[in-house]
Amino acid sequence: xxxxxxxxxxxxxxxxxxxxxxxxxxxxxxxxxxxxxxxxxxxxxxxxxxxxxxxxxxxxxxxxxxxxxxxxxxxxxxxxxxxxxxxxxxxxxxxxxxxxxxxxxxxxxxxxxxxxxxxxxxxxxxxxxxxxxxxxxxxxxxxxxxxxxxxxxxxxxxxxxxxxxxxxxxxxxxxxxxxxxxxxxxxxxxxxxxxxxxxxxxxxxxxxxxxxxxxxxxxxxxxxxxxxxxxxxxxxxxxxxxxxxxxxxxxxxxxxxxxxxxxxxxxxxxxxxxxxxxxxxxxxxxxxxxxxxxxxxxxxxxxxxxxxxxxxxxxxxxxxxxxxxxxxxxxxxxxxxxxxxxxxxxxxxxxxxxxxxxxxxxxxxxxxxxxxxxxxxxxxx
Amino acid sequence: xxxxxxxxxxxxxxxxxxxxxxxxxxxxxxxxxxxxxxxxxxxxxxxxxxxxxxxxxxxxxxxxxxxxxxxxxxxxxxxxxxxxxxxxxxxxxxxxxxxxxxxxxxxxxxxxxxxxxxxxxxxxxxxxxxxxxxxxxxxxxxxxxxxxxxxxxxxxxxxxxxxxxxxxxxxxxxxxxxxxxxxxxxxxxxxxxxxxxxxxxxxxxxxxxxxxxxxxxxxxxxxxxxxxxxxxxxxxxxxxxxxxxxxxxxxxxxxxxxxxxxxxxxxxx
Ligand SMILES: Nc1ncnc2c1ncn2[C@@H]1O[C@H](COP(=O)(O)OP(=O)(O)O)[C@@H](O)[C@H]1O
Ligand SMILES: [Mg+2]
Numbered sequence: 063x064x065x066x067x068x069x070x071x072x073x074x075x076x077x078x079x080x081x082x083x084x085x086x087x088x089x090x091x092x093x094x095x096x097x098x099x100x101x102x103x104x105x106x107x108x109x110x111x112x113x114x115x116x117x118x119x120x121x122x123x124x125x126x127x128x129x130x131x132x133x134x135x136x137x138x139x140x141x142x143x144x145x146x147x148x149x150x151x152x153x154x155x156x157x158x159x160x161x162x163x164x165x166x167x168x169x170x171x172x173x174x175x176x177x178x179x180x181x182x183x184x185x186x187x188x189x190x191x192x193x194x195x196x197x198x199x200x201x202x203x204x205x206x207x208x209x210x211x212x213x214x215x216x217x218x219x220x221x222x223x224x225x226x227x228x229x230x231x232x233x234x235x236x237x238x239x240x241x242x243x244x245x246x247x248x249x250x251x252x253x254x255x256x257x258x259x260x261x262x263x264x265x266x267x268x269x270x271x272x273x274x275x276x277x278x279x280x281x282x283x284x285x286x287x288x289x290x291x292x293x294x295x296x297x298x299x300x301x302x303x304x305x306x307x308x309x310x311x312x313x314x315x316x317x318x319x320x321x322x323x324x325x326x327x328x329x330x331x332x333x334x335x336x337x338x339x340x341x342x343x344x345x346x347x348x349x350x351x352x353x354x355x356x357x358x359x360x361x362x363x364x365x366x367x368x369x370x371x372x373x374x375x376x377x378x379x380x381x382x383x384x385x386x387x388x389x390x391x392x393x394x395x396x397x398x399x400x401x402x403x404x405x406x407x408x409x410x411x412x413x414x415x416x417x418x419x420x421x422x423x424x425x426x427x428x429x430x431x432x433x434x435x436x437x438x439x440x441x442x443x
Numbered sequence: 444x445x446x447x448x449x450x451x452x453x454x455x456x457x458x459x460x461x462x463x464x465x466x467x468x469x470x471x472x473x474x475x476x477x478x479x480x481x482x483x484x485x486x487x488x489x490x491x492x493x494x495x496x497x498x499x500x501x502x503x504x505x506x507x508x509x510x511x512x513x514x515x516x517x518x519x520x521x522x523x524x525x526x527x528x529x530x531x532x533x534x535x536x537x538x539x540x541x542x543x544x545x546x547x548x549x550x551x552x553x554x555x556x557x558x559x560x561x562x563x564x565x566x567x568x569x570x571x572x573x574x575x576x577x578x579x580x581x582x583x584x585x586x587x588x589x590x591x592x593x594x595x596x597x598x599x600x601x602x603x604x605x606x607x608x609x610x611x612x613x614x615x616x617x618x619x620x621x622x623x624x625x626x627x628x629x630x631x632x633x634x635x636x637x638x639x640x641x642x643x644x645x646x647x648x649x650x651x652x653x654x655x656x657x658x659x660x661x662x663x664x665x666x667x668x669x670x671x672x673x674x675x676x677x678x679x680x681x682x683x684x685x686x687x688x689x690x691x692x693x694x695x696x697x698x699x700x701x702x703x704x705x706x707x708x709x710x711x712x
Contacts, residue, residue: 064583297581299566303559310557313518314630315545315576324578 072291077373077417082283088115089279093272109268113343114387116275118380120146120343123282123336125363125375127329130289132361133370134298135325136305137222140357141230142333144237145205147351149334151241152204154254154347155188156197157265161258174256175249185247194261201338202331208233209330210323217319217326222308231354238352253348260342271343278339282376285332290372292328301325362405368415377416468532471496471634471664477516477526478688486512487523488688494634499660501675502668503699504685505709510668511554513685514636518551519544531633546576550632554639554668556619560612564603564622567611568594571626593629601625601655617648621655628659635659637667641674653677672700672710684709 073079092115095107124146131137163170167177171184190196212233216226244250263270292298303311304318311318341347350356360379367378382404389397412419467473472494479487487509494500502510515521516528519541528536536544545551559567572590575581598604601621606614611622620640627635637656641649653674659665660680669675675682675696682699684691686709692702699705 067585068583292582295582296569296584297578299559299562299570300578300581302561303570306559306561307557309520309541310553310559311570312541313545313551313553314571314626315542316570317542317576317578321578 068291068295069287071294072287072289074294075290075372077371078286078290081286081373081376085279085283085286089276089283092275092279096268096272109271112268112271112275116271116278116343117340118383119275119278119282120336120340121360121363121383122376122379123278123285123339124333124360125367125379126282126285126289126372127332127336128360128364129369129372129375130292130329130332131322131325132364133372133375134293134305135301135322137322137326138227138361139230139326139329140227140354140361141232141234142329142360143356144230144234144352145209145330145333146337146340147237147241147347147349148205148208149201149337150341150347150351151248151254151337152191152197152200152334153338153341154257155191155200155248156194157257157260157342158249158254159188159192160260161256164258165256173249173254175252175254176247179244181247187247198338201334205330205334205337206327209327213323213326214319217322220319231357234352234357235354238349238354241349241352249348251349253346253350254341255346255348257342257345265342265345274339274343278343281335281339285335286372286376289328289332292325293372297321297324359401362401362408364415366404366408366412366415368417368419371415371417374415374417381416467529470494470529471498471531472517472666473527473529473532474513474517475527477513477523477528479512479516479521479523485688487516490526490685490689492683492690494664494666496633497664499656499665499667499678499680501678501680501682501696502666502685503670503672503675503682503709504691508685509688510685511638512688514551514638514666514668517544517636518549542576545630545632548631548633549636550627550630550634551636552620552623552627552638552640554642556616556623558611558614558619558622558626560610562611563608564598564611564614565594565607567622568597568625568629571629573629573631597625597628600628600658602651617644620644620652624652624655624659633664635663635665637665639668639670641669641671649674650677672696 073082092107092112095105096109096112099106101108124142127145128139128142131139158173161173165174165177167174169177172181176184191200216229221229240246241248242251248254257265259265260270263273293301300311300316300321304316304321308318311321337351363379363382364375365378366382367376368374382401386397386401389400408415414421470493472492474490474492477487477490478485490509490513492513502513504510512521516523517536519536519539523537530536530547530549534547539547559570562570569590572593575584595604598607601624603618603621603625606618611619614622624637624640627637640656641652644652649671656665656667656678667678681694682696683693684699684702684705686704691708692699692705700710
């Protein structure tokens with residue numbers, strides 16, 4: 063009942079309603095166009111498109127998660143890809159253990175890279191990952207715990223602004239270095255790959271990929287509705303208040319550090335789920351996902367779509383990544399320049415991103431209509 | 444948050460002499476021998492100030508006298524190097540942080556008007572409304588008639604009823620000052636600290652504000668910092684003049700403004 067009211071607030075936004083409907087339609091249409099429309103028909107969706115679209119939706123979820131903290135609380139995290147990657151690794155560990163004796167070395171317990179590196183037994187932190195539900199729990203728990211500890215220390219010491227951004231970069235960079243090491247027990251440089259099965263389904267089968275795509279779309283919808291409800295609630299107003307005038311909230315009696323911490327942890331959890339959905343669709347997770355530049359790209363997607371609009375970052379992530387797929391096919395060396403140029407363009411000319419532009423166009427159309435109506439009234443008199 | 448309030452008397456008051464404790468108990472706000480230095484510069488220098496329950500006090504003094512710093516000390520933003528700061532008899536304010544102190548009943552208006560620009564006027568008051576301050580229960584807060592009525596009352600008091608749904612950013616400077624005072628009222632503090640409320644206001648706004656503060660002072664204790672002598676006269680209350688971090692003179696406005704030292708450092712300039 064309480065929860066119903068909570069969600070109703072989130073669904074009150076017209077943008078959110080439209081986005082949910084479109085995403086639902088996509089979740090239905092992608093399988094239909096892939097399976098029911100025969101190849102050769104111009105409307106047929108080729109098989110390799112399914113995981114690609116699924117990847118875009120994972121990125122969209124990551125951008126949405128970032129928007130909760132950046133758009134609504136002013137925390138410019140430049141380390142959000144770390145939460146995504148940790149969720150991805152937790153899923154990767156499950157997928158590795160599902161390989162079992164089908165690996166190259168045929169060891170029923172140890173993943174191939176461990177056999178190769180002369181591990182005698184499974185490291186303790188790999189225990190339990192043969193169980194899907196345990197792994198699913200870790201997908202949420204590990205990024206949340208890191209966000210909790212990091213946020214608790216940073217927000218309590220009143221680290222904010224540029225300094226906070228820098229230490230989030232340092233965090234993801236430290237994880238990058240750690241995961242590169244072979245003795246960490248996460249496959250080092252090569253990461254985790256060669257997956258075979260997920261909850262009993264062949265990961266490379268077309269039907270599994272469709273299933274993963276639909277699951278991703280549904281998780282994205284759920285994340286959007288939950289985050290939208292969070293920001294529409296009184297808590298969301300406090301969050302914005304902390305963004306606008308943090309000292310004022312203290313002197314009213316709030317504790318901004320706690321307010322920020324909840325948003326940060328929720329955001330990290332959603333980023334972790336996005337990473338977990340990403341890994342089985344792309345078939346690999348490696349330390350490169352922790353690269354500082356990855357986190358910065360997420361900021362660009364969010365800014366392009368429209369910071370603080372929730373729906374905008376989803377749109378931004380999909381458009382920029384579709385652009386990236388196209389660009390890297392045609393002019394691979396120039397992608398980073400294009401991305402940088404796009405960011406500068408958006409910062410200078412579209413401070414509220416694509417969604418802000420839509421809002422502006424609508425507002426000016428309304429103004430023009432009203433002006434015309436007023437003129438006609440004058441003429442009539 | 445309330446448990447802090449209940450714990451304090453036992454620990455803080457236990458170490459006091461009975462006579463001293465009784466002395467403190469008479470005052471709502473008790474500052475004695477307070478000093479604070481920034482990089483060796485004494486912004487507050489052996490300052491003592493006592494405010495009785497229900498009293499309204501005006502603080503005047505030249506720029507840099509330490510008026511804002513005094514408020515920072517009372518509200519937990521700045522820790523004094525020396526001296527005692529007690530509230531409501533036996534609460535040692537130097538042992539608490541901003542949020543605790545706010546929840547104990549001290550509200551503060553900043554010198555520069557500070558409201559939540561991207562929230563509506565109504566939401567600004569809603570967030571300040573006395574009550575729950577924890578983050579998570581706010582997720583499930585439901586707007587209700589009682590709260591809406593309280594907000595309506597406060598907006599009537601600060602003359603902003605017709606701007607209720609507007610964004611705070613769209614208010615005029617004077618209206619933002621009033622909104623901030625409204626937020627203070629919503630907190631229902633025992634003590635209001637108001638820093639230069641009429642800076643940048645028109646004459647008629649200034650007069651309205653004086654009226655407003657007098658209304659507020661009927662139920663709450665108020666400390667108001669102000670340069671505008673005309674405004675201080677309108678308030679008609681006891682005046683303390685600060686200079687270089689300590690009290691230069693104290694008493695009625697006529698008494699203080701006829702003090703030669705006050706004329707030399709402040710009024711005469
Ligand atoms: N945080 C601070 N760091 C350094 N100096 C400060 C700080 N806060 C106040 N001061 C100095 O203390 C003095 C008193 O300032 P303030 O209390 O703002 O004066 P007033 O409000 O009476 O004009 C000023 O000289 C100011 O520069
Ligand atoms: Mg001042």
